[in-house]
Amino acid sequence: MAKSVYSVVLSDEVVAAIDKLAYTEGTSRSKLIDRVLAQYAGCDIxxxxxxxxxxxxxxxxxxxxxxxxxxxxxxxxxxxxxxxxxxxxxxxxxxxxxxxxxxxxxxxxxxxxxxxxxxxxxxxxxxxxxxxxxxxxxxxxxxxxxxxxxxxxxxxxxxxxxxxxxxxxxxxxxxxxxxxxxxxxxxxxxxxxxxxxxxxxxxxxxxxxxxxxxxxx
The missing domain is CATH 3.30.1460 (Yope Regulator; Chain: A,)
Structure with a gap:
C-alpha cells in the first residue's frame, strides 16, 4: 500500500493523547493515526x-x-x-x-x-x-x-x-x-x-x- 506525506491540523490535546497511546503500544504517531483512520474508514492495511x-x-x-x-x-x-x-x-x-x-x-x-x-x-x-x-x-x-x-x-x-x-x-x-x-x-x-x-x-x-x-x- 503506497504512502504519502500529508499536512493535517490537529488539536494539541489530541496529539498528546495519540503520542501517549503510541508509546504504550510501542509504535509511532504516524502509524497509529494511519491505523485508527483505516479502521474508521473501513480500509484494510x-x-x-x-x-x-x-x-x-x-x-x-x-x-x-x-x-x-x-x-x-x-x-x-x-x-x-x-x-x-x-x-x-x-x-x-x-x-x-x-x-x-x-x-x-x-x-x-x-x-x-x-x-x-x-x-x-x-x-x-x-x-x-x-x-x-x-x-x-x-x-x-x-x-x-x-x-x-x-x-x-x-x-x-x-x-x-x-x-x-x-x-x-x-x-x-x-x-x-x-x-x-x-x-x-x-x-x-x-x-x-x-x-x-x-x-x-x-x-x-x-x-x-x-x-x-x-x-x-
Whole structure:
C-alpha cells in the first residue's frame, strides 16, 4: 500500500493523547493515526493485520504464567521470553517477525537462548533437532518446512493458512509458541533421567498438544 506525506491540523490535546497511546503500544504517531483512520474508514492495511495477530499472541502470553513480553523495536516484531528448568534458570527468547505482503510466508519465528555455556547450547541444539524431526513427521506438508538450526538458534518460517482470518492466524502462531515452549520444558525437566527419557517425554507432549491449525503453519 503506497504512502504519502500529508499536512493535517490537529488539536494539541489530541496529539498528546495519540503520542501517549503510541508509546504504550510501542509504535509511532504516524502509524497509529494511519491505523485508527483505516479502521474508521473501513480500509484494510497490512499494519493492522500484524497488530491483530500480535494481540492474539499477547493474550496467550498473558494467560500463560511462564511467558513475559519484551519491548518490541518495531511493529513487525514481537518478542517473548520464558525461563527454562535448568541450572541458573536460563531464559529462552521467542521472536516473531511478520512479513508485509509476502506471498511465500507469513513470517518467521526465531528461538534462541542467551548463554555462553557450551554444554547448555549443545543440549539446546539436540532439542532443536528433535523438534525438527517431530515437525517433519507430524506437520501437514512437513517436507516443505523451511528452518535452520545454527549457533544455538532455531529459525523457522511460518506458512500462510489459506482462508484463515487474522484472529485465526494469531491463534495458530500463539499455539505454535505455546507448544514449542511446553515441549522444551518437558525435555529439560526429564534430562535428569537421561537423554532417551527426555526425548520420549518431549515427543509425547508434542503429540498430545499438537492441533490442526498449528500443524499447518
Amino acid at each position: 497490512p499494519g493492522q493485520r500484524m497488530t491483530d495477530i500480535f494481540r492474539c499472541i499477547e493474550r496467550m502470553a498473558g494467560l500463560e504464567e511462564q511467558f513475559r513480553l519484551l519491548i518490541n523495536p518495531s511493529d513487525e516484531l514481537l518478542q517473548l521470553k520464558s525461563a527454562v528448568p535448568y541450572k541458573y534458570n536460563p531464559t529462552v527468547k521467542y521472536a516473531v517477525e511478520l512479513y508485509e505482503n509476502d506471498p511465500t510466508a507469513l513470517g518467521e519465528l526465531r528461538v534462541s537462548m542467551r548463554t555462553q555455556s557450551q554444554p547448555l547450547l549443545a543440549v539446546l541444539g539436540r532439542f532443536f533437532l528433535l523438534w525438527v524431526q517431530l515437525e517433519e513427521h507430524s506437520f501437514h506438508d512437513g517436507s516443505y518446512l523451511s528452518f535452520e538450526v545454527a549457533d544455538g538458534k532455531y529459525t523457522r518460517q511460518l506458512r500462510h493458512l489459506p482462508g484463515a482470518d487474522d484472529a485465526q492466524l494469531g491463534e495458530a502462531v500463539a499455539g505454535y509458541i505455546k507448544l514449542f515452549d511446553r515441549v522444551l520444558h518437558l525435555y529439560f525437566d526429564a534430562l535428569g533421567s537421561g537423554e532417551e527419557e527426555a526425548r520420549r517425554r518431549a515427543a509425547a507432549g508434542f503429540r498430545a498438544g499438537l492441533t490442526a491449525p498449528v500443524a499447518r503453519l
